[in-house]
Amino acid sequence: MTDDALQAIEASLQKQVSLASYNTFRFDYPAEYFAVADSLEYLATLLQWANAADQPVTMIGGGSNLLICGAISGLVIINRLKGIDAVEHSNGSVTVTASAGENWHQLVRYTVEQGWHGIENLALIPGTAGAAPVQNIGAYGVEVKDVLTRIQVINTHNGSVFWMDANECGFAYRDSFFKQQWKSTLLITAIELTLHKESELTLEYGGLSAHLSEKPSLQEVFELVCRVRSEKLPDPSELPNAGSFFKNPVVSQTAYENLKTRFENLVAFPVAGGMKLAAGWLIDHAGWKGKVRDRVGVYDKQALVLVNYSDISAAGLLALESDIKASVFERYGVLLEREPVLLPESARKLELEQP
16 A cells, blocks of 8 residues: 555544444543444555554444443544345255344344344344454353354454354353454454254243243244343443443352352352352342442442443443452452453553552
8 A cells, every 4th residue: 555545544534533422331532543444445444554554453343342441542443344144054044144333133133033043042232243252242041152153354464354163263251362362463344143943942041931931932032032131231322331241250169159158049050160150149239239429330220230320431430340349259259350341452451460
């Protein structure tokens, strides 16, 4: 790319743009450079400019799993890549390909309307299709890794676009290589899911089966998940939040049994390697549910959700997070871990260096 072309790209970029409307906490911090990518070609061009200008790149989808706590240096790209394609196969499976900028809930709704099973339990999770693998989103016994087949990425250093198998991506509980070692080198541009025209519904988690008929339809499960989530979780467009703020901690069987002797009503679920504790229960019974201070607080219907009532800065929420973690550790001996990604990168590095 010529110097003139690079200068033309830089001239087209917006500068010092507020990100308040691009993160669901609505914290008001600026991006040094800002652009919206609605095609792979333009995204590649933006990356080419960033490399030539030696600028770091941050890509944001729906901003629903972010905790922005400061100005972001370099180029912030809003992912608006669109498009959904589907191929039905003779064995009853369906391959669904969705561009990364597609709204996740609308993608779930579309698949349910087509009668395709697999992601109905993941309805009403905010964010984009491209963000879903980063966090390995999950709900009611289903994780997106369960249906992911391939992921299309773009290399931030050389602009190459390629597909990779989902089993190469290091998926774990609310985690993946995209959230860790690949976060600055590989950006997700599309995902491929394998769904099914007929399949067993997953209803044993979260009491779903208790609210359904003996043989519920796919649509009924979808509608129930939407209703339950709406009753328990605040709509980010009405009350700024990032959904579940803490991961459910996993402890050993021995640690669980010791806690159970002290807290008879402790909520936990068996998983590989031990027991998964309900973080919301821990926070609630430590006395935090419904607490409000410094214009942020803990949601009064679900203690797992931290909300922003009117603050433009993340300082109050970070302090609240710290105090909740200290309180839970003192009471239960369990360390909570944040689910949303902390930005900017300098803040993440500083946090990791702290003892």
